[in-house]
Amino acid sequence: MNKDRIILEAEDISVNFGMYGKGLSKYDLTVIKRLNVTVHEGEILAIVGASGSGKSVLAHAVLGILPSNASVGGEIRYCGKPLTKSLQREKVGSEIIMIPQSVTYLDPLMKAGQQVMGLKGTKQQLEEAFRRYGLDMSTEKKYPFQLSGGMARRVLISTAVISDAKLILADEPTPGLSEDMADETMRHFRELADKGCGILMITHDIEAALKAADTIAVFYDGMTIDCCTAEDFRKGREALKHPYTRALWSALPENGFVSADVSALMKGAS
Amino acid sequence: MTDSVKHEAILSCKNVSFRYSSGPWILKNVSLDIQKGERLGLVGPSGYGKSTLSRLLAGYDAPTEGQILWKGGKLPQKGFCPVQMIYQHPEKALDPRWRLKRSVSEGWQPDEELLKKLNINSRLWFDRYPNELSGGELQRFCIARVLAPQTEFIIADEMSTMLDALTQAQIWNVLLDEVKRRDLGLLVITHNKSLAEKLCTRIVDLRDINNAADRP
Ligand SMILES: Nc1ncnc2c1ncn2[C@@H]1O[C@H](COP(=O)(O)OP(=O)(O)OP(=O)(O)O)[C@@H](O)[C@H]1O
Ligand SMILES: Nc1ncnc2c1ncn2[C@@H]1O[C@H](COP(=O)(O)OP(=O)(O)OP(=O)(O)O)[C@@H](O)[C@H]1O
Ligand SMILES: [Mg+2]
Numbered sequence A: 001m002n003k004d005r006i007i008l009e010a011e012d013i014s015v016n017f018g019m020y021g022k023g024l025s026k027y028d029l030t031v032i033k034r035l036n037v038t039v040h041e042g043e044i045l046a047i048v049g050a051s052g053s054g055k056s057v058l059a060h061a062v063l064g065i066l067p068s069n070a071s072v073g074g075e076i077r078y079c080g081k082p083l084t085k086s087l088q089r090e091k092v093g094s095e096i097i098m099i100p101q102s103v104t105y106l107d108p109l110m111k112a113g114q115q116v117m118g119l120k121g122t123k124q125q126l127e128e129a130f131r132r133y134g135l136d137m138s139t140e141k142k143y144p145f146q147l148s149g150g151m152a153r154r155v156l157i158s159t160a161v162i163s164d165a166k167l168i169l170a171d172e173p174t175p176g177l178s179e180d181m182a183d184e185t186m187r188h189f190r191e192l193a194d195k196g197c198g199i200l201m202i203t204h205d206i207e208a209a210l211k212a213a214d215t216i217a218v219f220y221d222g223m224t225i226d227c228c229t230a231e232d233f234r235k236g237r238e239a240l241k242h243p244y245t246r247a248l249w250s251a252l253p254e255n256g257f258v259s260a261d262v263s264a265l266m267k268g269a270s
Numbered sequence B: 001m002t003d004s005v006k007h008e009a010i011l012s013c014k015n016v017s018f019r020y021s022s023g024p025w026i027l028k029n030v031s032l033d034i035q036k037g038e039r040l041g042l043v044g045p046s047g048y049g050k051s052t053l054s055r056l057l058a059g060y061d062a063p064t065e066g067q068i069l070w071k072g073g074k075l076p077q078k079g080f081c082p083v084q085m086i087y088q089h090p091e092k093a094l095d096p097r098w099r100l101k102r103s104v105s106e107g108w109q110p111d112e113e114l115l116k117k118l119n120i121n122s123r124l125w126f127d128r129y130p131n132e133l134s135g136g137e138l139q140r141f142c143i144a145r146v147l148a149p150q151t152e153f154i155i156a157d158e159m160s161t162m163l164d165a166l167t168q169a170q171i172w173n174v175l176l177d178e179v180k181r182r183d184l185g186l187l188v189i190t191h192n193k194s195l196a197e198k199l200c201t202r203i204v205d206l207r208d209i210n211n212a213a214d215r216p
């Protein structure tokens, strides 16, 4: 593994949605502006940040699954090559795997086991993953609507971890999972990264993220406003510089559950 | 309100058992009383039946055996249900083919003040379809939707797991204010122990009240 090798590089990214306003007037809604993100071989980059700040949209831009009214500016490179539509078609699903935020990405008509194995997975891999994530083997035969929230989430994780992906884009992998399960997921991510996989993990669960991530990027309103090492976050509030990042830390239920006037904070910061 | 009312259960299940068609029992002989004025936390492992129980309590599904009691009687079968649920997955709670303004007009029109407190941009959002909003935006919309004036009890099923810490704190503060001001009942389902301890006056582990045999 070469830790200096860049797997994913998104440079100066912007994303606009063409929208219709009153009386069919058209306007552009900018949701990401001048964003830069880099993931190296063996690196776990955690992206945290405000709801609606463009985290999922960024992941969807990399995967090429934004709706047709979206336009993407800037350049996304995968292993040094521009990630064009045709390269996306070639790599997404095999080398580039997503764990989606919405459980509606599960195919409602396909049993969980089939979805997890995908095209290349083996029964043995499936059993290993299910054991690791505490899923009973009977889950294999269940359709998505028969899964509980946390089971659906663990099925989605299993799908990604048994593929031999080079890049995993995990959009909220752990909500609704117990602390043990979230920890197990983080341990697994770390193992995959240590074997050379690059992982971009979008998460609200800072506590879990800190157990695995190398770097933490903080998003707000379509921009990266702060980037720090997981180490800084672990040290606590005093080690954090940006006021939004500090407020985020203090808002964790275990750190005080303090809500703050974010727009005022941001005004103060700029 | 008199003291005697204070100690009465407003929502309860009596010897409730449930299974999906002919599958294994998910819930067996579950009894639980939720008192007026308490904020109950319900915890338990994934796949154990927490969401199933909350759907029974909100009247979406009927128990296979046993009874759900709302103020000692039956939940109203028609019209607005006083027990409202905030789902674990907001994307499954809304009709994907409806713009938000249609979903909102089904229930009530939330006032600007509430929308503001929840950081909901009605002007920008209401013309959109659910898949044109972020996960957290959609969940905040669902929270506004259940806070109708007729609502008397709220079941929040893992409602804040997809919110960032700041939004989570803000949303819960708004919801707790409403609950206290309007004297609403509240059942909180969560995996987050710190969160349950912050929010609830009592915490019940479903494992302690469920007699279904071979659970995960
Ligand atoms: N198809 C779309 N059309 C218009 N606006 C959209 C569309 N999809 C997303 N948006 C907007 O883009 C912004 C970023 O959305 P995104 O889903 O990336 O947020 P997020 O950071 O993932 O938030 P969350 O943490 O709540 O999931 C949001 O304000 C959302 O309303
Ligand atoms: N529609 C259904 N048909 C068949 N079985 C179902 C259905 N819905 C849920 N189940 C099963 O019922 C059990 C309990 O599910 P439930 O969703 O109530 O769990 P939960 O405690 O909410 O879990 P989580 O914390 O993961 O959300 C699970 O084993 C699940 O597979
Ligand atoms: Mg998102």
Ligand SMILES: [Mg+2]
Binding pocket: A148, A149, A150, B050, B051, B052, B088, B157
């Ligand atoms: Mg559930």
